[in-house]
Amino acid sequence: MSSRHAQLAEQFNADEARTNWHDQTLWWVRQKRDRAANTLPEWEQLRQWASDIKDHTLSNLHAYLLEFEKNALANGVFVHWAKDAQEHNRIIYDILQKAGVDRIVKSKSMLTEECHLNPYLQDKGIDVVDTDLGERIVQFREEAPSHIVLPAIHLKKEDVSNTFHEHLGTEKGNNDPQYLTHAARLHLREKFIQSDIAITGVNFAIAETGGIVVCTNEGNADMGAHAARIHIACMGFEKIIPKAEHLGVFTRLLARSATGQPITTYTSHFHRPAPGKEMHIVLVDNGRSRQLGREDFRNSLKCIRCAACFNTCPVYRRSGGHSYHTAVAGPIGSILNPNLDMKANVDLPFASTLCGSCSNVCPVKINIHEQLWKWRQVISAEGLTAPSKKIGMKLMAWVLARPGVYRFAGKTARWVTANLPFLVKNKTWNPWFKQREMPEAPKQSFQEWYKKQQRS
């Protein structure tokens, strides 16, 4: 009966101390975000501007994409259009084959996770190395990232130490973060030098200039792109902004929302290939134009992938990224993924209490919790709700529309709770009772009390 998210979340909660640690770590990031936001009196104005710029862009996306392509081509960049994940992966493989390359380094790309590029290339015998520390850790462990900004946030330093011992031959039991990052650094330097092709993501693509901007803290995107002969930048087509002058609005919001930093360590602007080198940009649709056509959900494409909604979400913090079983987890993932595959992701819009904190932290003002509610309606209209739930809802709606039946049902429920408690106090079939007591049943309802008062 319980959904996939609920089951995975229950497993996550089996180790309560670890759940506490996960919750507290991400809450600390949320607090850092709050402090950073509060240093800017104009914070709410910035959010509004960012939202307006993105709304405008999404309404004129066709024109801005063509403008971007024209300017990028003029800069000497190869531009590719991919309608879906398969096409995206094939385009990249074609570039690799043409260049005769069988090993690549990758940095900062959730899109390639969404498209499952790694397994696709590995099947074809390509050596793919994720160079961002967290990504590399989960890659060693053959896991998916659990967070779009902090991919290994579900792991503790002891876990990392064990993983590095196994894959990099570090000292067993040495949990010193500095020792471990140094080992990763040496390992990755070698990979950078060996690789002829570097793949990066894109944070912002500027229509006016045809340039792209990549925001990172570790600098691996730069290291990869500069060391390699060919740089491939992959982007969902919603990453477009119209003008360079709009960029400041977003860079001021992005790092503050993500980690509480005023700005990422590196904000790298790529316009054209260096002499003798190649630069490719792959513009990916993969369901985005379908989402753009859904009036209630189109503005989810405003997302700049800061993950502030993850960090604030009380459900995410206590269920972990893997419980969302998708590349992009958290509240934003729960409104994006039903568009990609509704049937596989019916559980996600329900993995929320609709508390609304996500919408409040969102730097581009996506009404995330309202969209969660709307996805629930779509899912039931499509007939994807469990039959038992549907019958229950129909019965409830029938009772509550009839005052007499409602009063009778209420009285019965109170009588059963008071006189046949074993029917209610059952941990097997009453999930409420597993870890909570039932409310006590009063002798009379408010309405019954009120009527007596009126008579006396």
Place this chain on the structure above:
Amino acid sequence: MYTVGLFVPCYIDQFYPQVAISSLQLLVKLGCKVVVPLNQTCCGQPMANSGFASLSKGCDANFIQNFGELDYIVCPSGSCTLHIKEHLHSEQFPEKATQIQQRIYELTEFLTDVLNLTTFKGSFRHRVGLHNSCHGQRGLHLSSMSELVAPVFSKPADLLKRISGLELVVPERSDECCGFGGTFCVFEEAVSVKMGKDRITEHEQNQVEILTGGDMSCLMHLEGILKRKKSPVRVMHIAEILNAGYE
């Protein structure tokens, strides 16, 4: 004198009648003429939040029939109030639905914004923890929200602070969800309970005697956890405390 229709959420009617009684008594003490429509049932939120807004037409029609003619509607629940404000719908009487949406108030909102209640005659000598329920806070803006860069205020806290002897304690995570979430509390039982436990831990560390809030649904969930662990902390709806403080 204000004529006020008291909207009593179904679960309060059946399981927490004292919350509705306190709301009624308080409004009467404050000089309101209180009308209780006796064919009221539910706002329809349980269906709508489960994805079945299409099934709440019967509730909508019944609500309009019961509350269509009143100047003010007051409800001791932020969540049910918000549901009416956002989702009450009628093909047959669209103006009535809109009118209701403009005339419905959550209790502390009504006391603050309409009645301008600033003085309490009685006292309530207890250490009280306040739980800010999400729909009242983020939906009805009963208080400022920790995520926004905006001036700090709180309608429920301001009312409580005016009661003599009442020592109000707000937890550090002042507006984190308790995990009730309607059917979420059973369909996502593990996370729901964990969220509730974490809220309780903070209030227990603050050594509160009573945990209060504007939504009995959240408090019912927290009460269930408190009772299971045999905690000395008890829950009271804010209407009960305000009524006790206004003798």
